[in-house]
Amino acid sequence: MNRLNKLSKWLEKENIEAAFITSPDNVFYLTGFRSEPHERLLALVVFQEKEPFIICPAMEKADARKSGWEYEIIGYNDTDQPWDFIEQRVKARISNIRQWAVEKNHLNVSRYEELNTRFPSSLLQDAELILNELRMLKTPEEMASIQKACEFADFAVEVGVNEIAEGKTELDVIAAIEYEVKKKGITGMSFNTMVLTGKNAASPHGTPGMTKMKKGDFVLFDLGVIYEGYCSDITRTVAFGDISSEQQKIYDTVLNAQQEAVKAVKPGVLAKDLDNIARTHIQNAGYGEFFPHRLGHGLGISVHEYPSITATNPLSMTAGMVFTIEPGVYVPDVAGVRIEDDVFVTKNSVEVLTKYPKSLQIV
DSSP states (O other): OHHHHHHHHHHHHHTOOEEEEOOHHHHHHHHSOOOOOTTSOOEEEEESSSOOEEEEEGGGHHHHHHTTOOSEEEEEOTTSOHHHHHHHHHHHHOSOOOEEEEOTTTOOHHHHHHHHHHSTTOEEEEOHHHHHHHHHSOOHHHHHHHHHHHHHHHHHHHHHHHHOOTTOBHHHHHHHHHHHHHHTTOOOBSSOOEEEEGGGGGSTTOOOOSOBOOTTEEEEEEEOBEETTEEOOEEEEEEESOOOHHHHHHHHHHHHHHHHHHHHOOTTOBHHHHHHHHHHHHHHTTOGGGOOSOSEEEOSSSSSEEEEEOTTOOOBOOTTOEEEEOOEEEETTTEEEEOBEEEEEOSSSEEEOOOSOOSOOBO
16 A cells, blocks of 8 residues: 555655545545445545544445455445544544645535534645645556556547448437447446537537537547546547638647647656647637637546646656647637647657547548
């Protein structure tokens, strides 16, 4: 449990008695136990030196043990008050908690109030930074899972492109994609699969529906799969039939911006510089106002995780990082194009993990 040890050492360094971790992704990262508890409480409690414990719904206790967790597991029933168990187990280990480390972006008000009531006068410190830093650099084992997830993402785009036909709807194509990946053993997508065509593609986070494919439109695919707990995320845009010169210009602009940014990735390069490379290229082509989002985001257990690749982030690239590079141009009533790859920072350069072709395809 090297990850747990690193968190415990951080608690000791910061003079924080315990960490109360509630996000399923961080619990999975630290324990190997994957749970989606919905409204129920899932928590991992970690100390400087005392034995950690997991508390989860009783129906998941056996799964927590099967995951390889060797310490205490508290399973509670729906008629139990789980906070009674937490208070008892924590006070048996440490009589007085002065400071908790918590995920401030995840801890809700109700759970904050429970901590405050049961451990009065304790202060809350943010554990997000240390957890982000730990998760940012991937191990070889993590990379093996991410690479496999990317292979399945490439396959899913291929399925989708082959499904394009006159009269088929966006949802028809999504159904075919998810059917085929599930036949391959994939149980979950990284997020709701997006297939957007025509005017819908000009909405960066559009909602697929019953819009039918028709000649002269772009079809945008944005999807990913989860493999052994790790996500992939790919976007490709293809043309259905002949397109206009303006649509071609938009596509070429996005492709060149994406390729230039990918080419620049290596240890020591700043996140903001990568964003600026792509953004400047798009601005120079006259489409700056139509690129409304960041260049990319970290990728791993969560499909969107630390770091954010923005024009204001001075973070230096480090070997072991995985993130997306996904510039886009969205001109209403004309075209929407986004091209996204998952990239891995190597010791000297970059490895592109998503391999599906990026040159313009006309179906």
